[in-house]
Amino acid sequence: MAERSPGERILDFSEVDSGFTAEEARSEAERCIQCKKPACVSGCPVGVDIPRFVLAIAEERFDEARSTILEANLLPSVCGRVCPQETQCEGACILGKKGRAINIGALERFAADRGEGEELGTLVRAPPTGRRIAVVGSGPAGLTAAAELARSGHSVVLFESLHEPGGVLVYGIPEFRLPKSVVRREIERVLALGVELQTNTLVGRSITIEELLAYDAVFISTGAGLPSFMGIPGEETNGVYSANEYLTRVNLMGAERFPAAGTPIRRGSRVVVTGGGNVAMDAARVARRLGAKVWLVYRRREDDLPARRDEVRHAREEGIEFVTCASPVRIHGEPAVTGVECVRMEMCDLDESGRPSPRVLDGSSFLIDADTVIQAIGTSPNPLLVRLLEGVQVGRRGNLVTDENGRTSLPRVYAGGDIATGAATVILAMGAGKRAAATIDADLRDAPAH
């Protein structure tokens, strides 16, 4: 699986590598020892039958590998690329204890990317139940719930406020990690199950709460899209972006093709990104591809970076400068950014996450000469619908509180994904969508028609 050189990568938005060849996939799959009690499966939030699909690849039954995955996961080409496998299936792989874990992510991507459309035959739809269900938000949680509910025979309307379905998969994660064509293909598959998609529809505004609650059941998967700002002086200066804005301009709106595409973006030559997660890596690498020199300022140590391991490596290879144990305290410039003042942090006692908590080192301030700042310090649950749903139980971080099966405190209203957990991962959102769909299906079967 040859990766393109960093020098070549930063000139375009194509993927870092083209995935396994059939030969590479087969030989990687052959390493699997087919455990009796596969730890990898318990590490997978949607329970993909990993040993079975890996065996199918080893025996070159690639179509069967794909349909095996699809039984449990309708977005496998997405997951193969963006799941944090190192903390999930691959993290649990027995082979990893002594040597190298099976590269399950790459195998999943390999199997999923092959073939088009024909697997639909394997996804049977139950006879129509006559129940109507609204799914709000078309990110991984909503897509998964919609697909599962449609398979159970319910009629599903999927509402999306943006012009394109996919949530973070289309507006957040960049093309070079997750090509749009891949996302579109997987969404097509969901829609082909008979899910009705309504884009440009902001539930709470285009659809009132009364109209929403007229459905037999409602699944809310509106994500954690509300960007946080650090609250330091100078944030209103021109050239300060949230990562969501910066990434949306490019990923969803095509700003890298401006002016051929209508949405502009500041092509800053010197960019400071604050944060250390996947979002920060993505923003930094997008800025790099727009021709900038990029500093990534993170308040903890390098080892604490929460981003996927590969993303950190790729970012470093691409020339992103990591400034760890540091934090911005002021943005200089009026009306546009001219620099970012930072301070050094020292690591102190372990906090509740088991990591040392950072503390400002007095007199350690330094200036980075920059013209653009991208804040990737986190997002919180989308407040709009949460506020409009009278009487619903809301958690400390503005999230919808649900039980383990996805029920909110309101009857017939379910929720899952980032809106319930706060910003998490694609696969956790999918797992929540799947669980809630099963709950909805069971609850509706028990309940008289609404």
Added chain:
Amino acid sequence: MYSVVKAEQLADRVHELVVKAPHVARNARAGQFLIVRVDPDGERIPLTISRVDGDFVRVIFMTIGATTYRLAELTAGDMIQDVAGPLGRPSEVPRNATCAVVGGGVGIASCPIIAKTLKAAANRVIGIIGARNVDLMILEDEMREACDELFVTTDDGSYGRHGYAADVLKEVIAEEKVDYVWIIGPAIMMKVTSEVTRAPGIRTFVSLNPIMVDGTGMCGSCRVIVNGETRFACVDGPEFDAHQVDFDRLMQRQRIYLEEEREALKHHHEHRCGCSTGAHHG
């Protein structure tokens, strides 16, 4: 895709489009806006919902950048890629009060729907509309119909009273007790005009128009400072208490892409339209 059923030029550089968008029209209320994206490669821009008739919504805009020029080229029967909305919070509607609705320039577009809504809630409604000159005056008839009383001004005296809307507002509040005021227009006009009602302490709303991307509260491009706090105009607004708005910040942030806007406009004129193929849409 959404079809354009009417496209007309109302004044110098000011255009009207009526679009079939039932999902927007159904629940649209005064004070809300929508977002359009003309072509698959188009930018998302917010426009105030100026009127609603059945399945149809009307927007009125001035040609400024590439996207508004592109919109102005559309004719009845053309299609628009995306129309999302209604977005933002509806105007607060008092009852049995005296209200003044003040529109400046293309901001007049937002006024009739607010005036009508206020009227329907048993308010006395005084309209004040001002434009630079007679060629830029729009919607006078609609405003006359919606208001109990209407004042028309032009900066150069070419039509109606000679002067600014702020001057008339000053006189109006000197003559009768006004409880609520709406001021909608360019940022600088809103800033200046809302000073008139500050000392008398009249509750005054302005409709802010910062640069937006999604219009759903997800990006923060539209952030404005109100009462010292950061608010997102697309979900917390667009209407805010005029006397708490930091207009200077708003104007500064509206200018972020001045250079890019010039570049886009040049590209648009060279290619005749903003679409990626560069083909001319006749």
